[in-house]
Amino acid sequence: QKEVEQDPGPLSVPEGAIVSLNCTYSNSAFQYFMWYRQYSRKGPELLMYTYSSGNKEDGRFTAQVDKSSKYISLFIRDSQPSDSATYLCAIDSSASKIIFGSGTRLSIRP
Amino acid sequence: EAQVTQNPRYLITVTGKKLTVTCSQNMNHEYMSWYRQDPGLGLRQIYYSMNVEVTDKGDVPEGYKVSRKEKRNFPLILESPSPNQTSLYFCASSLSAGEQETQYFGPGTRLLVL
Numbered sequence: 001q002k003e004v005e006q007d008p009g010p011l012s013v014p015e016g017a018i019v020s021l022n023c024t025y026s027n028s029a030f031q032y033f034m035w036y037r038q039y040s041r042k043g044p045e046l047l048m049y050t051y052s053s054g055n056k057e058d059g060r061f062t063a064q065v066d067k068s069s070k071y072i073s074l075f076i077r078d079s080q081p082s083d084s085a086t087y088l089c090a091i092d093s094s095a096s097k098i099i100f101g102s103g104t105r106l107s108i109r110p
Numbered sequence: 111e112a113q114v115t116q117n118p119r120y121l122i123t124v125t126g127k128k129l130t131v132t133c134s135q136n137m138n139h140e141y142m143s144w145y146r147q148d149p150g151l152g153l154r155q156i157y158y159s160m161n162v163e164v165t166d167k168g169d170v171p172e173g174y175k176v177s178r179k180e181k182r183n184f185p186l187i188l189e190s191p192s193p194n195q196t197s198l199y200f201c202a203s204s205l206s207a208g209e210q211e212t213q214y215f216g217p218g219t220r221l222l223v224l
């Protein structure tokens with residue numbers, strides 16, 4: 001079983017829709033969770049960094065962690081064409097290792 | 111501007127011909143790492159460095175070497191490249207290993223080994 005599982009998509013939604021991106025993980029000891037956005041031909045950029053359970057909001061983006069289910073989510077409200085990218089979930093498993101999901105390709109249709 | 115730079119951005123080479131991909135950061139970060147990204151497999155860590163002269167293997171270190179002689183530079187060396195090393199490579203840096211929220215990635219190096 002992979003340590004982090006992520007549906008690769010692709011996911012296509014109309015502009016203005018709410019987008020939900022999800023990952024599951026296997027180790028209940030994980031505490032730090034991240035979401036990265038990667039545009040085509042670019043390096044990943046950190047979008048959200050959360051600790052333990054709960055929600056964290058930043059503008060149109062909300063990261064949610066449910067440790068009881070070992071489930072992490074990223075919600076994008078009022079989605080824009082500029083949000084079209086690949087989104088990677090990641091877990092900071094220790095001081096030296098980040099485990100990445102395989103990424104979900106998202107397309108927002110104008 | 112805070113950034114991680116990589117060179118070259120694109121490289122086509124042949125099996126067995128040694129190559130080096132350079133990585134440099136201008137943020138005085140202690141922690142640097144190399145990843146490869148392959149379809150369906152996501153980002154996998156090759157090597158990382160906690161500080162100058164301190165390096166360690168990640169998940170997929172076979173066929174790669176690194177060095178960290180200066181804080182800002184962390185080159186990735188392929189002594190004898192093989193076709194299974196065809197991939198997209200990213201260098202990343204952060205303030206320290208425990209501060210991944212400060213992490214920056216480079217723009218990537220696309221390598222094709224024939």
